[in-house]
Amino acid sequence: MRSRGTGVATPVPRAGAARRIRSALAPLLWIGPAIVLIAVVVLWPVVEMVRTSLLKISSSGLTLGSRGAQNYTDLFSEGDLVDVMLRTLVWVVGVVVATMVLSLGLAQLLNARFPGRRVVRWAVIVPWAASVLMTSLIWKWMLDNYFGVVNEVLVDLGVIDKPVNWLAHPTQAMLWMMWVAVFVSLPFASFVILAGLQTVPGEVYEAARVDGAGTFRTYFQITLPLLRPALLIASIINVINVFNSFPIIWAMTQGGPGHATDTTTTFMYKIAFFDQNVGESAAMAVVNFALILVLVLLYLRASRWREEVS
Incomplete structure (x- = not known):
């Protein structure tokens, strides 16, 4: 279109382009609140954590200036860091693997039909619904070398000759704490796998029986592959929870003696509140x-590799 008297073409707004823009922005009305929530609850704390790790902060919380990478230098010069990180790896892998293996069996039991199944399901939820701190304290009292029920039972059964102070020995303490971590992780993982089992069509098992597949073949070639999404979700969430598990270790041993039962989480806490070094703790x-x-990325890669191989 040309404007009158000038002969210059003037653009005409296109209604189609405006409609496309509106349709593209329309989803933001629905996902906008979720994006804002993620930004405030997830992204902002991560940014602040990284920023804090580059600052010098007093024990009272005052920022005293920038330290650059010095907090990381101080962290990696800590003599106990390597042992703590290796112990954390053993802690996470041991607890998650034991939890997933036991959860598979427990989920199969909960999926079976038997009298009182609903009561059993409710009972399984209890360790997960209860406070992790209180569960850890109860197990600490049960392991007491003078009045603990664990020593009393083991002595009565003749397994040990005299009461043992289980939490005073780093290896034994780690094994007991790993058991408590498995104990509180079992319900969630079991119910996620149970939900996966209930989505497996019954016709698949009927077809397997017609083809002459036995129990073990059916389980490993049909049930487990179909449970891959549930196993993936349960494993990833357990890795994150166990990695950041603070109450169990702090309630039972406080990472002691010394740093002998510390993981990165309790080690980080000690740097912040015992050594009064907030910047180095943020670096941790x-x-x-x-x-x-x-x-998590390694686990996802391994799961994708197994899926491609199968």
């Missing part, structure tokens, strides 16, 4: 965050 938090991401 960044490293912790990176380690979780690496573990």
Whole structure:
């Protein structure tokens, strides 16, 4: 179109383009609140964590200036860091693997039909619904070398000759804490796998029986592959929860004696509140965050590799 008297073409607004823009922005009305929530609850704390790891902060919380990478230098010069990180890896892998293996069996039991199944399901939820701190304290009292029921039972059964102070020995303490972590992780993983089992069509099992497949073949070639999404979700959430598990270790041993039962989470806490070094503790938090991401990505890669192979 030409404007009168000038002979210059003037653009005409196109209604179609405006409609396309409106249709493209319309989903933001629905996902906008979720994006804002994620930004405030997830992204902003991560940014602040990284920023804090580059600052010098007093014990009262005052920022005293920038330290650059010095907090990371101080962290990696800590003599106990390597042992703590290796112990954390053993802690996470041991607890998650034991939890997933036991959860598979427990989910199969909960999926079976038997009298009182609903009551059993309710009972299984209890360790997960209860406070992790209180569960840890109860187990600490049960393991007491003078009045604990664990020593009393083991002595009565003749397994040990005299009461043992289980939590005073680092290896034994770690094994007991790993058991408590498995105990509180079992319900969630079991119910996620149970939900996966209930989505498997019954016709698949009927077809397997017609083809002459036995129980073990049916389980490993049909049930487990169909449970892959549930196993993936349960494993990833367990990795994150166990990696960041603070109440169990702190309630039972406080990472002691010394740093002998510390993981990166309790080690980070001690740097912040015992050594009064907030910046270095934030650097440990960044490293912790990176380690979780690496573990999750490795697990996802391994799961994708198994899926391609199968």
